[in-house]
Structure formats: structure tokens, C-alpha cells
Amino acid sequence: AQTVTQSQPEMSVQEAETVTLSCTYDTSESDYYLFWYKQPPSRQMILVIRQEAYKQQNATENRFSVNFQKAAKSFSLKISDSQLGDAAMYFCAYRSYGQNFVFGPGTRLSVLP
Amino acid sequence: GAVVSQHPSWVICKSGTSVKIECRSLDFQATTMFWYRQFPKQSLMLMATSNEGSKATYEQGVEKDKFLINHASLTLSTLTVTSAHPEDSSFYICSAIRTGGNQPQHFGDGTRLSIL
Numbered sequence: 001a002q003t004v005t006q007s008q009p010e011m012s013v014q015e016a017e018t019v020t021l022s023c024t025y026d027t028s029e030s031d032y033y034l035f036w037y038k039q040p041p042s043r044q045m046i047l048v049i050r051q052e053a054y055k056q057q058n059a060t061e062n063r064f065s066v067n068f069q070k071a072a073k074s075f076s077l078k079i080s081d082s083q084l085g086d087a088a089m090y091f092c093a094y095r096s097y098g099q100n101f102v103f104g105p106g107t108r109l110s111v112l113p
Numbered sequence: 114g115a116v117v118s119q120h121p122s123w124v125i126c127k128s129g130t131s132v133k134i135e136c137r138s139l140d141f142q143a144t145t146m147f148w149y150r151q152f153p154k155q156s157l158m159l160m161a162t163s164n165e166g167s168k169a170t171y172e173q174g175v176e177k178d179k180f181l182i183n184h185a186s187l188t189l190s191t192l193t194v195t196s197a198h199p200e201d202s203s204f205y206i207c208s209a210i211r212t213g214g215n216q217p218q219h220f221g222d223g224t225r226l227s228i229l
Contacts, residue, residue, distance in 0.1 A: 042222075043206075045206065045220035045223075047218075050217055091157070100162060101147070101218060103156045105156045106156050
């Protein structure tokens with residue numbers, strides 16, 4: 001069964017600095033999709049970024065980018081120029097085609113002013 | 114963007130009451146909807162997968178007679194917590210996806226259920 005691991009239960013970053021959240025996963029599939037979701041205190045789940053495994057180029061969305069290492073089964077999220085509004089729980093998620101999503105345990109990010 | 118509406122956002126009721134939660138995809142047809150339960154400071158726990166026009170697929174350990182799921186149309190799925198008890202108190206979140214392998218989930222805002 002696929003599993004998703006986020007080894008950092010909590011992280012903190014100074015405002016305007018850069019932080020990287022780690023995610024590793026276990027799968028025997030070659031074609032799959034990876035996602036990062038953000039859950040602020042409002043508890044709404046917000047899609048931050050997604051990556052298709054067949055694409056070698058790392059996805060980027062404004063201040064958010066990923067470092068996708070397929071061989072290492074690693075999918076880290078980098079947040080640049082951190083803002084107070086970035087404080088939230090961040091969940092890494094995996095999905096192979098037609099299968100359910102598998103979520104990691106989450107990383108709580110605090111942004112210090 | 115895709116919008117998923119979940120209602121109600123917060124419900125408080127007495128033990129033994131049945132509670133229905135609705136999940137609607139407002140601007141797209143959702144072939145699949147998911148129902149999650151989230152305990153405080155924990156990740157999302159998948160309860161069931163709901164496909165339009167067919168019976169829901171429940172995860173191991175989830176009582177299908179306790180948590181009734183109906184996906185009657187491509188835009189609406191409902192979760193009914195039958196004869197709710199205090200241990201059913203939790204945060205319930207639905208999500209919906211379009212057809213296609215790389216489609217992300219679009220989440221509702223969640224329902225906070227409190228059983229007295």
C-alpha cells in the first residue's frame with residue numbers, strides 16, 4: 001500500500017525567509033500525482049501545488065515550488081518570501097490513477113514576524 | 114475555479130439524533146466525491162468514496178450503517194450520521210473531483226459536528 005511520510009511535525013520560519021517542508025512516499029507505481037494542500041486555522045483545505053510524476057520539471061506556483069526527486073520518492077515544498085498568511089498545516093498527498101488520495105500526517109508551519 | 118459547497122458548517126445536536134451533511138459541486142460535475150473525518154491536530158482520514166449512481170465504498174473500520182452516503186447526482190453527495198453519539202463528534206470534510214487522472218480534490222469547508 002502506498003504511504004506518505006512527513007517527518008517534520010512542526011516547522012517555523014521568519015517572515016520573508018524561505019522554508020522547505022519534506023515529504024516522502026512509498027509506491028510501486030510509475031505513474032502518479034503528488035499534491036501539497038494547505039489547511040489554515042479556518043480548516044479549509046486549499047490546493048497549493050501539484051506535480052505529475054511523468055514530468056521532470058518541478059512545478060512552481062508563485063512563491064511555492066517543489067523539488068520532485070522521483071528516484072528518491074521525495075516531494076518537498078519550498079516556500080519563498082514567507083508571509084504571515086502562510087501559517088497553516090501543510091499536507092502532502094499522493095494519488096495513482098483511479099485510486100484514492102493518500103495524505104501524509106501534516107506539518108504545522110508557524111511564521112514568525 | 115472549482116467550488117465545492119458543504120452544508121451545514123456547524124451543527125450541535127442531542128445524542129440519538131440523525132444528522133445529514135450535504136456536499137455540492139457548484140460549477141462542475143463530480144464523478145467521485147470523498148468523505149473524510151479529521152480529529153484535532155491529525156490528518157484527514159478517508160471514510161468512504163462515493164461514485165454517482167452506485168453504492169459508496171467504505172474504508173475498513175467505517176460502519177456503513179452508521180454513516181450513510183448517497184450520491185444521487187453528479188453534483189450532490191450526502192453523508193448522514195445516524196443515531197449520533199458523542200464519539201461521533203468530529204470535523205467532517207467532503208471533496209469532489211472531476212474526471213481525469215491528475216485532477217486535484219476540491220474540498221468543501223467542512224462541518225463541525227458536536228453531539229451532546
